[in-house]
Amino acid sequence: MISAWDADDVRAAEAPLLEAGEPLMDRAAFALARQVLADLRARRRHLRGARVVLLVGAGNNGGDALFAGAVLARRGVAVTAVLVSDRAHDGGLTTLRRAGGRVVDLAGEGPERVGAVAAQAARADVVVDGVLGIGARGALRGRAAELVDALAEALARGDGPADGPGRPWVVAVDLPSGIGADDGTLPGPVLPADRTVTFGAVKPGLLLPPAASRCGEVTAVDIGLALDGPPALRRLEAADVGRAWPVPGPADHKYTRGVVGVVAGTAAYPGAAVLTTSGAVRAGAGMVRYRGPGAVGQAVVAARPEVVVGPGRVQSWVVGPGIPSGPDQPPDADDGQHERGGAALAAARGELAGVREPAPAVVDAGGLALLGDRCPPWFVLTPHAGELTTLLRSRGEDVRRHEVEAAPLRWARRAQELTGATVLLKGGVTVVVGPRGAFSQADAPGWLATAGAGDVLAGLLGAMLAARSAEVVEQPTLAAEVAAAAALVHGRAARRANPGGPVAALDVAEAVPATVAELVGR
Numbered sequence: 001m002i003s004a005w006d007a008d009d010v011r012a013a014e015a016p017l018l019e020a021g022e023p024l025m026d027r028a029a030f031a032l033a034r035q036v037l038a039d040l041r042a043r044r045r046h047l048r049g050a051r052v053v054l055l056v057g058a059g060n061n062g063g064d065a066l067f068a069g070a071v072l073a074r075r076g077v078a079v080t081a082v083l084v085s086d087r088a089h090d091g092g093l094t095t096l097r098r099a100g101g102r103v104v105d106l107a108g109e110g111p112e113r114v115g116a117v118a119a120q121a122a123r124a125d126v127v128v129d130g131v132l133g134i135g136a137r138g139a140l141r142g143r144a145a146e147l148v149d150a151l152a153e154a155l156a157r158g159d160g161p162a163d164g165p166g167r168p169w170v171v172a173v174d175l176p177s178g179i180g181a182d183d184g185t186l187p188g189p190v191l192p193a194d195r196t197v198t199f200g201a202v203k204p205g206l207l208l209p210p211a212a213s214r215c216g217e218v219t220a221v222d223i224g225l226a227l228d229g230p231p232a233l234r235r236l237e238a239a240d241v242g243r244a245w246p247v248p249g250p251a252d253h254k255y256t257r258g259v260v261g262v263v264a265g266t267a268a269y270p271g272a273a274v275l276t277t278s279g280a281v282r283a284g285a286g287m288v289r290y291r292g293p294g295a296v297g298q299a300v301v302a303a304r305p306e307v308v309v310g311p312g313r314v315q316s317w318v319v320g321p322g323i324p325s326g327p328d329q330p331p332d333a334d335d336g337q338h339e340r341g342g343a344a345l346a347a348a349r350g351e352l353a354g355v356r357e358p359a360p361a362v363v364d365a366g367g368l369a370l371l372g373d374r375c376p377p378w379f380v381l382t383p384h385a386g387e388l389t390t391l392l393r394s395r396g397e398d399v400r401r402h403e404v405e406a407a408p409l410r411w412a413r414r415a416q417e418l419t420g421a422t423v424l425l426k427g428g429v430t431v432v433v434g435p436r437g438a439f440s441q442a443d444a445p446g447w448l449a450t451a452g453a454g455d456v457l458a459g460l461l462g463a464m465l466a467a468r469s470a471e472v473v474e475q476p477t478l479a480a481e482v483a484a485a486a487a488l489v490h491g492r493a494a495r496r497a498n499p500g501g502p503v504a505a506l507d508v509a510e511a512v513p514a515t516v517a518e519l520v521g522r
């Protein structure tokens, strides 16, 4: 598991150590220098003659870069520090100069000089981005913004060392300067990094869209901070999911494995019913019950003879894939699925006459229009950004889709607060928010963005919730963890279905059993 802490928590953990005189910056800078040396060695035969440009801001982030630059200079690397602010870390600057580093001051310079320096930096072997760290407030401003803009443009054009592999390797210090450390937003220009060396703890912004795609490989360095509060964000890894997977024993039967009830698909969209039930069957549900129009039920059974059509005991519900949601739908276009979905959600709340036990529910697509005012945390909503926008707007938030995409954690959290449910926001990186704690999962290849993939995820998640039905209802935080695990399995199954190439949704479902076997076999 990767845990990430907000900037304030990192600062609070640093404070007592700094007071005690612990050399945190030395540790950070030394680790940064070691990583840059390793990256240089991977790219060229000799350190001597290698060129490193440091982009240096006013604060301690720039200090880290300057001290690391001094270590590099002592190893024979040609180091140039470009100061983008009126101030720079005094000790760092003196140390770099003593080690033989050059300093270029951009304070008071015009756009021409900024352009020339950017062109020089574009010919370095490594650019170290130490403009801003966790002290950043809003978008990069002034000279820093101009330089980063010019350099990002030069790098995108492919200007770079004639004898090198095309362009410099960019290493961000703590985080790519100008991203939102806590929320992964991109308020302004950012120099995309190939690697981010982050100190003390991973910051949530490094794991969250849209900033995560600007961070490259994230290398976390321990500088001795004790972060003992709960992390702001977590990311499950394969071993976490393997450990938690309920592997059946000799005493298990279909009801201990979990029965998934699926309300999905209509005559117009029968495929969603096939894909959702396939996802649930392939994830190892004890049994899958389909609830829907007869003709769709026949298609489901033809594809998956394991599925039982009709009512009966259910330990988790999946409501909504392939069910229309728009107000412009004629009332009979849903083949009775809204009514079945409403009954399923009432049963899942524990409010249906004759149903004693509440049960977890996955609420997807058209099911989202069936939610009441407040939901229990064992309801997992699985919208994409467009559906989340509709949900938020229906609850009074004046928000547009592009705003949701620009700050997915913020808006998933808002939807969690407004509904009480657990929210899984689908995307290239999946964000899950429960009543306490959030996850981000980046397991899926881009190829997974294909019609029907979400239906498979809904079925897969339904099966995972059914297997731990009572626990999920009892522990308000568990649904989010199970949802994050489902996103991991889904993404890995897509990779397994066709490594490096296109996948169809049903192929993803078919790849789930082998994916799970690999996870639990660890």
Ligand SMILES: NC(=O)C1=CN([C@@H]2O[C@H](COP(=O)(O)OP(=O)(O)OC[C@H]3O[C@@H](n4cnc5c(N)ncnc54)[C@H](O)[C@@H]3O)[C@@H](O)[C@H]2O)[C@@H](O)CC1
Residues within 6 Å of the ligand: 014, 018, 024, 025, 028, 029, 057, 058, 059, 060, 061, 062, 064, 131, 132, 133, 134, 135, 136, 137, 138, 139, 140, 141, 142, 144, 173, 174, 175, 199, 223
């Ligand atoms: N506190 C510590 O002891 C440690 C801090 N470390 C480093 O220190 C960093 C935090 O240092 P600071 O708190 O000095 O903050 P930063 O270095 O992130 O930047 C703060 C400075 O940037 C300016 N600034 C803020 N927003 C700006 C914007 N949008 N455009 C232009 N300038 C802006 C501020 O005026 C301030 O002077 C961490 O990210 C990490 O790299 C590490 O050395 C480890 C130890």
Ligand SMILES: [K+]
Residues within 6 Å of the ligand: 061, 129, 130, 131, 132, 133, 172, 173, 174, 175, 176, 177
């Ligand atoms: K930085």
